[in-house]
Amino acid sequence: MFDKLGERLKNIARNLSGKGRLSASQVKESMRDIRRALLEADVNLNVAQDFVSEVENEAVARKIYDSFTPAETIIQIVGEKLIGLIGKAEPLVLDKQPSSILLVGLQGSGKTTTAIKLGIFLKSKGKNPFLIPADVKRPAAFEQLRDMAERENLPYFSERLDNEVKLCKQALSRSVLKRYDTLIFDTAGRLHIDIEMLKQIKQIKETVNPSEILLVADSMTGQDAVNIAQEFENALGITGIILTKMDGDARGGAALSMRKVTGKPIKFIGIGEKVDALEVLHPERLASRILGMGDLKTLQEKAEKAVEKEEVEKFQKKIQEGKLDLEDFLGQIKQLKRIGPLDALLDMFPGGKGLKKMMDEKQMVRTEAIIQSMTPKERQNPSILDSSRRKRIASGSGTSVQDINRLLKEFKMAQKLLKQMKGRGGPAALSSFFR
Ligand SMILES: Nc1nc2c(ncn2[C@@H]2O[C@H](COP(=O)(O)OP(=O)(O)OP(=O)(O)O)[C@@H](O)[C@H]2O)c(=O)[nH]1
Ligand SMILES: [Mg+2]
Numbered sequence: 001m002f003d004k005l006g007e008r009l010k011n012i013a014r015n016l017s018g019k020g021r022l023s024a025s026q027v028k029e030s031m032r033d034i035r036r037a038l039l040e041a042d043v044n045l046n047v048a049q050d051f052v053s054e055v056e057n058e059a060v061a062r063k064i065y066d067s068f069t070p071a072e073t074i075i076q077i078v079g080e081k082l083i084g085l086i087g088k089a090e091p092l093v094l095d096k097q098p099s100s101i102l103l104v105g106l107q108g109s110g111k112t113t114t115a116i117k118l119g120i121f122l123k124s125k126g127k128n129p130f131l132i133p134a135d136v137k138r139p140a141a142f143e144q145l146r147d148m149a150e151r152e153n154l155p156y157f158s159e160r161l162d163n164e165v166k167l168c169k170q171a172l173s174r175s176v177l178k179r180y181d182t183l184i185f186d187t188a189g190r191l192h193i194d195i196e197m198l199k200q201i202k203q204i205k206e207t208v209n210p211s212e213i214l215l216v217a218d219s220m221t222g223q224d225a226v227n228i229a230q231e232f233e234n235a236l237g238i239t240g241i242i243l244t245k246m247d248g249d250a251r252g253g254a255a256l257s258m259r260k261v262t263g264k265p266i267k268f269i270g271i272g273e274k275v276d277a278l279e280v281l282h283p284e285r286l287a288s289r290i291l292g293m294g295d296l297k298t299l300q301e302k303a304e305k306a307v308e309k310e311e312v313e314k315f316q317k318k319i320q321e322g323k324l325d326l327e328d329f330l331g332q333i334k335q336l337k338r339i340g341p342l343d344a345l346l347d348m349f350p351g352g353k354g355l356k357k358m359m360d361e362k363q364m365v366r367t368e369a370i371i372q373s374m375t376p377k378e379r380q381n382p383s384i385l386d387s388s389r390r391k392r393i394a395s396g397s398g399t400s401v402q403d404i405n406r407l408l409k410e411f412k413m414a415q416k417l418l419k420q421m422k423g424r425g426g427p428a429a430l431s432s433f434f435r
Helices: 004-015 024-040 045-061 069-087 112-124 140-153 166-176 196-210 226-238 251-262 284-289 297-306 309-320 326-338 342-347 352-358 363-370 374-380 387-397 401-434
Strands: 100-102 130-134 184-186 212-218 240-246 266-270 276-278
Touching: 004 024, 004 069, 004 284, 045 069, 045 226, 045 251, 069 251, 069 284, 100 112, 100 196, 112 130, 112 140, 112 184, 112 240, 112 266, 112 276, 130 140, 130 166, 130 309, 166 184, 166 196, 184 196, 196 226, 212 226, 226 251, 240 251, 251 266, 276 297, 326 363, 326 374, 326 401, 363 387, 363 401, 387 401
Parallel strands: 100 184, 100 212, 130 184, 212 240, 240 266
Antiparallel strands: 266 276
């Protein structure tokens, strides 16, 4: 997904780069190109228009005409606006005892699959979910949910009733008895939105008083997706969206328009047919996927928020003076670990994989042991670590000389990486991806 859009946006940046200062008409032209790229990706017309004018305003506000790196600035703004468009990741609201989640959506959008995926997700978070097949009309609906739930060892409501309201009521009382804390209702889908379907779901809504009504929307739907979402929103008042089939080769416009048009957050994305293919939405990750690069700027902003300001300054000074030593390094890895969902963050910058490995819990313990076995002098100046010192440290820390060599190599790489992040800043660093 997003391959084409990403390609187009990169081309726009490539055309601009190396141009030095931009004329008003060059900026206008690139805005037109961005707009066209979005429309071709099936982004909703109004959304695309607003997007471009926001980018343009921001470009002017940031004095793009005087800038020496206008292409980088524009792409940076596009990246930020994309993140804004996708919207913040908002967690599930589970505020009742038990809490109910209603999954609604058109036929084949992925409700049943998502019900199972959600069940697995919630279980992994320590919840005790209960699946309810609330589609009593389609003959095979019950069997599909049952088979998948049994395979995944998830409890489900197995009684067969021909009235969904009755069924939901009984499922509710069963859940109290069995102490299930999160109920997932898989409702019936139709090819098109029709009054009968909405009436049914409304009745279920009144019966179970759900904490969440999540629209399960197929991201392959194209331009029509936002209209469908709007109709569900108007009729039911949805609380969030799950976009399925994000692994497909659709153009991705639905994913980019949904939040803006409905005002409702995208909470999860489905990225495959397998039951573990559900991800919490990461707006930054998605945006960098579209632009096809590691977004150093976001990384930096996030990092700076999490780490105490004073420490950041101290650290920056050391980097600038080229005085980063192993002691700081250990502290820094520990702080990086605190920042948040590191996987997503580290994927955002080139060379992040190496650091990710180092932040593995076991690896950290080893790293700490090695560094603690060094003398202060060695920590400040690792270049004095000859083979006899390395041997001593290895036996002192219960590791091997290879472990120490690896640590020093990774330390060097991290030093380089951190220097790049600081020295070249966001825009300049981004520019290297377009050459
Ligand atoms: N590639 C991919 N396929 C998916 C994803 N989610 C669901 N599917 C597939 O989409 C098809 C329809 O999924 P279902 O879960 O049966 O859809 P539904 O909304 O319950 O359909 P009805 O009950 O008929 O309304 C199945 O073949 C799923 O395997 C996804 O994230 N990626
Ligand atoms: Mg189904």
